[in-house]
Amino acid sequence: MIEINNLTKVYKLSKKQMQEQKTKKNMKKAVDGVSLKASKGEIYGLLGPNGAGKTTTLRCIATLLKPTDGNVSVCGFDTVKEGEEVRKKIGFLTNEIKLDPQFSPEYMFKFFGRLHGIDDKTIKERQEKLFSYFGIHDFKDKKINDLSTGMKQKAAIAVSLVHDPEVIIFDEPTNGLDIVTARSVTDYLKQLKEEGKLVIISTHIMSEAEKLCDRIGIIINGKKVTEGTLNEILEETKTSDLEDAFFQLYKEHNVEEV
Numbered sequence: 001m002i003e004i005n006n007l008t009k010v011y012k013l014s015k016k017q018m019q020e021q022k023t024k025k026n027m028k029k030a031v032d033g034v035s036l037k038a039s040k041g042e043i044y045g046l047l048g049p050n051g052a053g054k055t056t057t058l059r060c061i062a063t064l065l066k067p068t069d070g071n072v073s074v075c076g077f078d079t080v081k082e083g084e085e086v087r088k089k090i091g092f093l094t095n096e097i098k099l100d101p102q103f104s105p106e107y108m109f110k111f112f113g114r115l116h117g118i119d120d121k122t123i124k125e126r127q128e129k130l131f132s133y134f135g136i137h138d139f140k141d142k143k144i145n146d147l148s149t150g151m152k153q154k155a156a157i158a159v160s161l162v163h164d165p166e167v168i169i170f171d172e173p174t175n176g177l178d179i180v181t182a183r184s185v186t187d188y189l190k191q192l193k194e195e196g197k198l199v200i201i202s203t204h205i206m207s208e209a210e211k212l213c214d215r216i217g218i219i220i221n222g223k224k225v226t227e228g229t230l231n232e233i234l235e236e237t238k239t240s241d242l243e244d245a246f247f248q249l250y251k252e253h254n255v256e257e258v
């Protein structure tokens with residue numbers, strides 16, 4: 001359902017970015033030859049430290065970035081040549097995509113529903129289901145600007161699912177959320193998986209990856225250094241929890257580029 005072949009993404013750095021990153025090179029290889037496959041009915045987690053290349057990978061899947069090399073397909077459609085088809089299939093959530101602060105969750109939900117060409121009756125039914133689950137009814141008419149971080153995130157999640165996508169791509173979906181709200185989000189992701197959807201998330205929270213993901217791909221410095229179920233990764237690294245496994249792999253693979 002998602003197939004990534006040898007994905008490489010190189011960013012051209014501005015002078016300011018070069019200074020910030022303390023580098024003399026004007027190119028940054030954010031993703032370096034990543035390949036992976038994920039299928040419907042599973043939750044796949046990309047786990048890695050800050051700057052590992054998780055967001056860049058998800059943005060390539062979501063057609064927001066063009067790979068420098070390699071290719072990505074979603075439900076058989078190429079993200080570059082058939083971006084329009086890919087966008088119909090996916091729901092994408094990232095911290096950088098903000099809902100318009102002047103509008104309410106209800107307005108945004110309807111707006112994006114219509115943008116996807118969904119009829120008003122279906123939009124209303126989906127709104128009822130998602131707003132009830134996430135408790136959005138209580139603040140559905142408030143301006144996004146006046147909502148708490150958790151409320152905003154819940155509204156953004158609901159809006160990203162308005163078209164009932166087959167593939168759900170969530171970049172750090174529980175970032176900044178309290179434990180109760182985070183649990184409601186991860187429980188909903190499990191529900192989507194039970195419905196036969198493919199969920200792909202990025203996270204740096206070990207416990208989240210451990211509990212939620214059927215398979216985990218660990219990314220360090222743009223490279224996928226291992227992949228498997230939790231048990232497979234523990235077996236491979238001869239460790240007893242994901243944190244230990246992660247540090248072992250990190251020590252092995254976090255070699256500074258020369």
Ligand SMILES: Nc1ncnc2c1ncn2[C@@H]1O[C@H](COP(=O)(O)OP(=O)(O)OP(=O)(O)O)[C@@H](O)[C@H]1O
Binds near residue numbers: 030
């Ligand atoms: N638009 C950009 N221009 C230049 N460099 C970028 C750009 N976006 C990301 N990078 C760099 O690419 C690398 C990978 O970034 P990316 O955001 O994909 O990592 P990440 O694993 O999602 O990190 P985090 O957990 O901090 O969100 C980092 O070194 C980052 O500084």
